[in-house]
Amino acid sequence: MTEERCIFCEIIAGAIPAAVVYEDEESIAFLDITPINQGHVLVVPKHHSRNIFDARHETLAPLMRSVQKIAHAVRAGTGAEGINIHMNNESAAGQAVFHTHIHIIPRFHEDGIVMWKGHPYSDGEMQKLATQIKTALL
Ligand code: 5GP
Ligand code: ZN
Numbered sequence: 001m002t003e004e005r006c007i008f009c010e011i012i013a014g015a016i017p018a019a020v021v022y023e024d025e026e027s028i029a030f031l032d033i034t035p036i037n038q039g040h041v042l043v044v045p046k047h048h049s050r051n052i053f054d055a056r057h058e059t060l061a062p063l064m065r066s067v068q069k070i071a072h073a074v075r076a077g078t079g080a081e082g083i084n085i086h087m088n089n090e091s092a093a094g095q096a097v098f099h100t101h102i103h104i105i106p107r108f109h110e111d112g113i114v115m116w117k118g119h120p121y122s123d124g125e126m127q128k129l130a131t132q133i134k135t136a137l138l
Pocket of ligand 2 (some may be wrong): 010
């Protein structure tokens, strides 16, 4: 738990209500309060971390097990034709709640949700970026 108020830690503690669909020792999943599509679920580790950059391996491995389990349940429970698994890390990437979480979003053909568009590399850029990232690996 951080010094600041964390809304997801409060949900985990039961201090504020949520429409919980799954809970185990390490994770909890509840409906997003402003769903992209109905049945949009957030899967949240009980151990507080900010996002992918400070979460422990011991937090992320069981989290992904829960994500897969809940993805099956969201698909079956909503009749979704597909599922997006999404994670925002830091405000530049759209993170608004700074407690690690994964979005499970039910999708339907022609549901009107527009995904972001890719842009091709210009000459030489792709290899340059690959080298920069490879060099930065810890
Ligand atoms: P982020 O942009 O940080 O990845 O997403 C945070 C998500 O948490 C948003 O989609 C938002 O709707 C959801 N959210 C924020 N506050 C609450 C809350 O109090 N309860 C629930 N169930 N969802 C919340
Ligand atoms: Zn928290």
